[in-house]
Amino acid sequence: MSHAPILAPVTHYENFPVASILCPAHLRPAVAAIYHFARTADDLADEGDASPASRLADLSDFQGDLLAAANDKPFSPRWAAVFRPLQHMLGQYQLPLSLLTDLLDAFEQDVIYHAQQRRYANDDALLDYCRRSANPIGRLLLHLHGVQDATSLAQSDAICSALQLINFWQDVSVDAARGRWYITQQAMARFGVTQADFLPTSHSENAALLIAASASAARALMLKGAALPRKVPGRAGWELRLVVQGGLRILDKIEALGFVTWRTRPKLSAWDVPVLLWRALWMK
Numbered sequence: 001m002s003h004a005p006i007l008a009p010v011t012h013y014e015n016f017p018v019a020s021i022l023c024p025a026h027l028r029p030a031v032a033a034i035y036h037f038a039r040t041a042d043d044l045a046d047e048g049d050a051s052p053a054s055r056l057a058d059l060s061d062f063q064g065d066l067l068a069a070a071n072d073k074p075f076s077p078r079w080a081a082v083f084r085p086l087q088h089m090l091g092q093y094q095l096p097l098s099l100l101t102d103l104l105d106a107f108e109q110d111v112i113y114h115a116q117q118r119r120y121a122n123d124d125a126l127l128d129y130c131r132r133s134a135n136p137i138g139r140l141l142l143h144l145h146g147v148q149d150a151t152s153l154a155q156s157d158a159i160c161s162a163l164q165l166i167n168f169w170q171d172v173s174v175d176a177a178r179g180r181w182y183i184t185q186q187a188m189a190r191f192g193v194t195q196a197d198f199l200p201t202s203h204s205e206n207a208a209l210l211i212a213a214s215a216s217a218a219r220a221l222m223l224k225g226a227a228l229p230r231k232v233p234g235r236a237g238w239e240l241r242l243v244v245q246g247g248l249r250i251l252d253k254i255e256a257l258g259f260v261t262w263r264t265r266p267k268l269s270a271w272d273v274p275v276l277l278w279r280a281l282w283m284k
Helices: 025-045 052-070 076-093 097-116 123-133 136-142 150-170 172-177 186-193 206-227 234-256 270-281
Strands: none
Touching: 025 052, 025 076, 025 097, 025 136, 052 097, 076 206, 097 123, 097 136, 097 186, 123 136, 123 150, 136 150, 150 172, 150 234, 186 206, 206 234, 234 270
């Protein structure tokens, strides 16, 4: 899947900061358990040179161990370091199992789409992928903080889907080189572009217009959820402010590049930290 180093001190599954200094100490074991589950599954789907069939078999076995852990049954020793702490957190916090299986479903879809070189037909199909690949993380974290009202969940989904989309438009050069394609067929037809327009040597104006429109839609989606940090208690709310501002800052950098992210990948640096802190401070 496409990865997103937005304010996260890790290199794999990075849609959320992991057990950071802003996370309440009593929740860090639970956050770490969720992260290691997601990271391990992501690695099974994406790392190394295993065949698609082998990846899918591993993900199926991984899901079997998840179900065993959730039902207090023995799981295989292969991923005991993942499921031993996760089993405890599933019981202690009553984590919704469906959110974890949604993540695995998204990872399986990534394997299949990459192997078959399938393309997402339209925005609805891409957002459905985000619903399973990104939104469960936000909902799991809200669950840990006891925030479960419908409005907050919808705002969380907007932030997480926006982050995933921002990742896609940030990583066009990386994903295209690896044969991964998140630009939809509908968008390509609308702007009259082909895959060749996203080669590193391309100067396609229409491709830039497509990325600009996609970035604009991601920004609008992020802003739909931007009120959520005020509802999350304590330091975690400040962490979420930084997550939102990190995503918006990446969009600023995409725009500053002229939206040609198939040629250059924008990223955050230490110089961005004061900007993010200032913007987080003044979020309404």
